[in-house]
Amino acid sequence: MNDGYNVIGKSVGRIDGKVKVTGQAKYTGDLRFPGMLVGKILTSPYAHARILSIDTSEAEKLPGVKAVITHKDVPSLKYGISPARWDENIFCIEKVLFVGDKIAAVAAVDEETVYKALKLIKVEYEVLPAVLDPLKAMDEDTPWLHAEYPHNINTEIHQDFGNVEKAFAESFHVRTDRFVGQRAYQSPIEPHSAISMWDGDKLTVYSSTQSPHYFQYYIARQFGLPMGNVRVLKTYIGGGFGGKLEPTGLEFAGAALAKITGRPVRMFYDRHEMFAHNRGRHRQYMELKTGVDKDGKILGVYANFLMDGGAYTSLGVASAYYAGALLTIPYDFANYRFDMYRVYTNLPACGAQRGHGHPQPRFAFESHMDNIAHDLRLDPIELRLRNARKPGTITPNEFKVNSCALEAAVEKARAISNWDEKRNNLPKGRGIGIGLGAFVSGAGYPIYRTNLPHAAAIIKVNEDGSSATLYTGAVDIGQGSDTVLCQMAAEAMGYTFEKMTIVSADTEAAPHDFGAYASRQTLMSGAAVKQAGEDVKKQLLELAAPSLGINVAELDCRDEVIYVKKSPEQQRTFAEVAREFFVKKGPLVGKGSYTPPKLGGKFKGAAVGTSPAYSFAAQVTEVAVDPETGEVNVLEAWDVHDCGKVINPALLHAQVHGAFFMGMGESVWEEVLFDENGKILNANLSDYRVPTALDMPQFHSELVDSYEPNAPWGVKEVGEGATTPTMGSIANAIYHASGVRIKSLPISPEKIWRALKEQREE
Amino acid sequence: MPEVLRDSQGSKHYLINLNVNGDTYTLAVKGNALLVNVLRDWLDFTGTKKGCELGDCGSCTVLIDGKPVNSCMVLAVEAEGHEITTIEGVSPSDKLDRLQESFIANAAIQCGYCTPGMILAGKALLTHNPHPTEMEVREAISGNLCRCTGYVNIVKAILAVADENPPEGGESA
């Protein structure tokens, strides 16, 4: 099969495969610098308390301690990742707002000394009543966490499109359901860490980050430095899933400690501290009301949500908007209303986790759809097909959907899972369910307001043409962007993948890119890389044309061979022409950048959810439910994805595996739990219950043909979209297997057991 | 019993010989020094990762006398007299081990943080059981958490090597 591409569309091995299988890959915590100190942050044991005094004198006296700092030693400027609501300080000044809030930091010669020193810092508190129940956060008599945010309202959204009331009045059937999504945590296996060092007034930070750019921006702002004086670079990253997108506090505290001591400082969170710092998925209360006509066509939807934001904003403003915004993507309906409150509580702040804001509302909506199908005595797939979005349509909240092969994905999922047969004939205790999903391929607007391009790339060809290096700010956090972008570069240049090297995610060495979030890099960074590659190719062809005695337009380059299109035997090698280029004109460099087109409507919050392209997915899951224990066994699952043109099929399917796996964990087991004082009860990987190899079902990942006109080579995202249908698909399978509808996540054995018991007693 | 030394503060240190990847290193460590930290911080075997220090994640897996062990749960002094293999010792030359090749070929790596531990767990399994069933592979790596791959391709990569192993009890060609 020759689709006309030499490099893309092939499952080349990862560019970082060898260093990762040999243990040579250095992650931030693996780096050592001469004189490097170890630093840690002291955190609050109380959920809500006034700080009366902090005494660091004993800690300072401990041999080996080089610096102890509190809010007095650092800028008091508030920061955050959502510019509209900067509400965090590097260290707390008056009050602590959750168990784990930052109070002071120590740098010492080794870990043992650091831990000892932390114990010697004496903090006097006046404990205040804590707000732990998000449903009571807005009550009249509930104390406020932040004086600037009355009644603990962090974000309030009211959007209304079309006429929902009229749609309900005209509906054949209107149904309301209430769902609850739990607080989950990304739990990357690599803990957060950062190493900071100064050279005069220039700061360098190695960080386990999804976005060197945002870190650079926020660190520079915090310390009053020009951005050029702050270099942020990532090493290899041990997973992020949203949790490493915003500054963690380690970078700020580390920079301050490094300045005072004049030595490099390595800061890190241990597993418990990661859970306490959190920034995972919000707990969310979701009421959905939908009206359908007698054929099941959706006429209107009302989503009325409330989110537990925890103590700070984090990325929560966007999470809150996303929760409602993306509900309109997979199904086509004209009337939509969305109300949301994101409230503060004295719990760790929540932020962006894989599928940002969308997976739980998707769980709610997919469960709700199944209930409607049940009410109308329709097969759940039939109801979905009647409402599935079509290409070239616009959502009620003004998102333009170009490519969309959702119907084909649903049909394929139905066929490969043997749905029609299984839906009616599975034995008792077994069930099969479907969920649909969708996601943005990159956000239409950056996190803070700026007119910078979203992505940029440079390609430098080695002087003799024997290799080429791609410089990009895009961040490989494990998803494989370094590999995919090198494939794209080679394709655009007419080069080979094996001769590509990459320098990525270093604010000094590579050009700007916003980083790894919102599933943006394949499309957006890819667009910049494609342009840079084409720029290289153009320069080479222009130089080669006279020597081949032909017009540039009649030349092409593929696989390192420059040839005349009409008579391919007339050719010169890439390397030979590249060398000639260097001799005659200097370095052979290609450049590219990408800015998305203006997207979205004019209403408040219209930017969130805009994207040049949307991915779609249909997932079917088969489960067994033990009626005695309520235990769920996920047996088999099928994902069919519409993700546009695929650059690297093996890496793409691997993304789907991981996305389903995370969604499965959140469906059945994962939840961060707190005691009545706001202390986390399960701040470790086994009690939190990250699924193991024994939990993963037989899994099938398939594709449908699709091409996105708005993207380089027609690509779309996959990494986050594939997690959006999972919880709904599993919830619906559990319902089919057990006959009980559990409306809160996770769908634990206990909840199922209780519901089955109630059902028997009825 | 290893020889005891005292530092200027009077704390005890134990003089131990650690055999790592076939080489012997002589070190004076405190009684509470964890093997994972000694490997990483003193000997620079940073391929041994740390994800939890609680025995939950398996990213610190090393082989001790061929058996996979969480090195965050072992004191350095306990490891004396045993053969320790870290990821750096899996392929003695630039040529990769078959299982390492298989991880690359089967796209079993994403962020790579669990990879050293997974490969060592897989090596240990294949050494004593050259033809594991899929269930046996899953069991063998069930103490190694991966947050990226859903384990699908990791299981595949280990089984692919098993498939190439000569059949049990059969003639080797």
Ligand code: FES
């Ligand atoms: S670091 Fe040893 S098991 Fe996690």
Ligand code: FES
């Ligand atoms: S590849 Fe990331 S934890 Fe396994």
